[in-house]
Amino acid sequence: MSRAAERLRLMINHLDRSSATISAVPTYAQTFTSRPQTLRFTHDTDLLTPEQRLFYEENGFLLIKNLVSEEDIDKFRMAFERICRQEVKVPGLVVMRDVAIVKSEFVADEKAVSKLQDFQEDPELFRYCNLPQILNYVECFTGPNIMAMHTMLINKPPDAGKKTSRHPMHQDLHYFPFRPADSIVCAWTAMEKVDRQNGCLVVLPGTHTGTLQEHDYPEWEGGVNKMYHGVRDYDPKHPRVHLEMEKGDTVFFHPLLIHGSGMNKTQGFRKAISCHYASAECYYIDVKGTLQENIENEVKDIAIRKYGLGEITFKDTWALRGRLVQGERTSL
Numbered sequence: 001m002s003r004a005a006e007r008l009r010l011m012i013n014h015l016d017r018s019s020a021t022i023s024a025v026p027t028y029a030q031t032f033t034s035r036p037q038t039l040r041f042t043h044d045t046d047l048l049t050p051e052q053r054l055f056y057e058e059n060g061f062l063l064i065k066n067l068v069s070e071e072d073i074d075k076f077r078m079a080f081e082r083i084c085r086q087e088v089k090v091p092g093l094v095v096m097r098d099v100a101i102v103k104s105e106f107v108a109d110e111k112a113v114s115k116l117q118d119f120q121e122d123p124e125l126f127r128y129c130n131l132p133q134i135l136n137y138v139e140c141f142t143g144p145n146i147m148a149m150h151t152m153l154i155n156k157p158p159d160a161g162k163k164t165s166r167h168p169m170h171q172d173l174h175y176f177p178f179r180p181a182d183s184i185v186c187a188w189t190a191m192e193k194v195d196r197q198n199g200c201l202v203v204l205p206g207t208h209t210g211t212l213q214e215h216d217y218p219e220w221e222g223g224v225n226k227m228y229h230g231v232r233d234y235d236p237k238h239p240r241v242h243l244e245m246e247k248g249d250t251v252f253f254h255p256l257l258i259h260g261s262g263m264n265k266t267q268g269f270r271k272a273i274s275c276h277y278a279s280a281e282c283y284y285i286d287v288k289g290t291l292q293e294n295i296e297n298e299v300k301d302i303a304i305r306k307y308g309l310g311e312i313t314f315k316d317t318w319a320l321r322g323r324l325v326q327g328e329r330t331s332l
């Protein structure tokens with residue numbers, strides 16, 4: 001460990017004990033900040049280096065290179081392809097098609113699928129959520145009792161010419177009726193090289209320290225995918241970071257971090273697998289009368305139309321999907 005890192009570790013240890021604030025902490029953010037800072041977003045499990053901890057505190061995300069093996073990713077990919085070919089039926093799974101092709105003729109091929117959601121009942125894909133090396137990092141943000149709340153495999157298609165392959169800038173917390181936000185984290189793993197060409201994640205560092213913003217459908221000429229809400233007025237001048245990643249690299253990010261992804265300008269289907277985790281001690285909130293009421297209504301409409309679930313609450317749609325992956329299931 002470098003001397004600077006050792007100094008930071010000492011400061012952090014001190015901070016953990018005293019809950020005091022430290023100022024003038026050097027971070028990776030290429031800046032020296034004179035703002036007082038408390039460690040609010042991370043737990044000490046002896047895994048994160050002081051630099052990593054402070055980086056997440058300040059930026060709201062942390063990229064870990066080469067965390068998931070090629071072998072595992074290849075297996076997830078094969079499981080995905082079996083689902084696309086309709087060789088397996090997975091209870092609860094949502095298979096989504098891009099809005100640009102949804103009205104065209106159906107083919108049982110990965111080219112028809114833009115995203116799988118809720119694969120918690122697929123043992124092979126759900127193995128991703130249980131990978132010990134992922135959970136070790138997740139614990140640094142959620143603490144030891146961990147629920148896997150939301151799972152996705154994103155197969156971002158080549159843009160069909162209408163820019164519908166973009167994902168508008170958003171905060172994931174918009175979709176979640178549970179809190180506290182600081183005990184929720186997303187793990188997102190690149191299943192192949194992702195870069196600006198095929199539409200990597202784009203993040204606005206530091207926005208995790210803000211509040212939940214109003215979200216709505218962006219006014220995009222070419223159309224926008226169902227439920228792809230975006231932050232209504234985000235500051236286009238806020239510095240953006242494009243997260244270019246290699247196969248197996250994994251980014252952990254806070255649910256208030258504003259992020260999105262660009263258009264896929266290649267002919268390949270850009271793949272990533274992700275899970276949103278929350279501390280089992282999180283509690284559900286009633287979003288009626290809040291900024292989240294619009295997404296609640298949309299989810300309820302779909303639950304009724306698609307599954308004939310008349311009485312289901314927004315909260316129950318989450319309680320049913322959540323799976324314990326470490327420790328004890330307490331509140332969620």
Ligand SMILES: CCCCCCCCCC(=O)SCCNC(=O)CCNC(=O)[C@H](O)C(C)(C)COP(=O)(O)OP(=O)(O)OC[C@H]1O[C@@H](n2cnc3c(N)ncnc32)[C@H](O)[C@@H]1OP(=O)(O)O
Nearest residue numbers: 094095096097098099102150172175224225226227228302
């Ligand atoms: C649930 C909360 C999500 C939590 C997210 C956590 C944070 C992560 C951030 C995100 O990823 S935000 C984006 C989240 N997106 C979703 O959750 C979308 C989930 N998708 C679905 O529920 C289904 O794919 C959908 C209801 C859109 C379509 O269901 P089906 O596959 O049964 O489609 P169907 O062929 O029956 O079509 C039903 C209608 O939906 C339309 N449709 C299908 N795919 C669409 C699409 N991609 N965009 C827009 N509309 C679409 C389709 O044209 C048709 O319209 P009409 O009734 O007017 O004919």
Ligand SMILES: Nc1ncnc2c1ncn2[C@@H]1O[C@H](COP(=O)(O)OP(=O)(O)OP(=O)(O)O)[C@@H](O)[C@H]1O
Nearest residue numbers: 166167168169196199200202242259260261262263
């Ligand atoms: N006009 C726009 N209004 C709102 N959000 C946008 C707009 N254009 C792009 N975005 C969002 O900005 C993020 C980056 O998208 P964009 O297509 O600019 O990709 P990029 O990676 O910056 O590629 P490029 O190199 O072409 O600029 C995405 O979340 C996208 O949805």
Ligand SMILES: O=C(O)CCC(=O)C(=O)O
Nearest residue numbers: 154167172188261272274
């Ligand atoms: O993969 C993408 O394009 C966006 C995914 C995303 O927003 C998420 O995982 O929360």
Ligand SMILES: [Fe+2]
Nearest residue numbers: 170171172259
């Ligand atoms: Fe997201």
Ligand SMILES: [Mg+2]
Nearest residue numbers: 202240262263
């Ligand atoms: Mg751009």
